[in-house]
Amino acid sequence: GAGVSQTPSNKVTEKGKYVELRCDPISGHTALYWYRQSLGQGPEFLIYFQGTGAADDSGLPNDRFFAVRPEGSVSTLKIQRTERGDSAVYLCASSSQGNTEAFFGQGTRLTVV
Amino acid sequence: GENVEQHPSTLSVQEGDSAVIKCTYSDSASNYFPWYKQELGKRPQLIIDIRSNVGEKKDQRIAVTLNKTAKHFSLHITETQPEDSAVYFCAASTTNNNDMRFGAGTRLTVKP
Numbered sequence: 317g318a319g320v321s322q323t324p325s326n327k328v329t330e331k332g333k334y335v336e337l338r339c340d341p342i343s344g345h346t347a348l349y350w351y352r353q354s355l356g357q358g359p360e361f362l363i364y365f366q367g368t369g370a371a372d373d374s375g376l377p378n379d380r381f382f383a384v385r386p387e388g389s390v391s392t393l394k395i396q397r398t399e400r401g402d403s404a405v406y407l408c409a410s411s412s413q414g415n416t417e418a419f420f421g422q423g424t425r426l427t428v429v
Numbered sequence: 430g431e432n433v434e435q436h437p438s439t440l441s442v443q444e445g446d447s448a449v450i451k452c453t454y455s456d457s458a459s460n461y462f463p464w465y466k467q468e469l470g471k472r473p474q475l476i477i478d479i480r481s482n483v484g485e486k487k488d489q490r491i492a493v494t495l496n497k498t499a500k501h502f503s504l505h506i507t508e509t510q511p512e513d514s515a516v517y518f519c520a521a522s523t524t525n526n527n528d529m530r531f532g533a534g535t536r537l538t539v540k541p
Contacts, residue, residue: 349529357533358435358518359473364528372528374430407472409529417463418529420472 435532
């Protein structure tokens, strides 16, 4: 069956631009997570959705970052006024409910030049 | 929020030896502890998990132990093989909050 899908797989953008990263979770999974992973580091928690609502957005680094999940399925992570420090792999994961196995997407490698 | 610490950051063992990776967590309400393996350029994949109602779980060459009193859990890999070489991450989450937090990872190298 289809796993978690993230698009694009790679994104190069100029400093100051706006980007959107998309995550298609496994069908029926109510829990959705966004993480950011820098080279050699563990996944850094950004935000967690249960259904349509952001149950915990405490990991978003600042107000340039925002995420939505309007219909409780696809989620979009939005980054405004990108900075070079935003360069990382952005991972999305979903699980059938919270506190169970989370399945990861392949990630979007964002490079801000 | 939950804080997960993982040690060591790198681990090198000879093929056939055992490898142990340790994690501690801060939130006593955490009750789900998965371990993920991430090969170079690939997504993290679950290899084993444990819930707080058990102290140990084993699956072939891998096992996880949990000490809730001390708030630490460990991954044990026996009879290591070169294909075990990867980065391993521990994580912790709670029933109420569910925002799974990860350790910084351990890069395991198994030398043939």
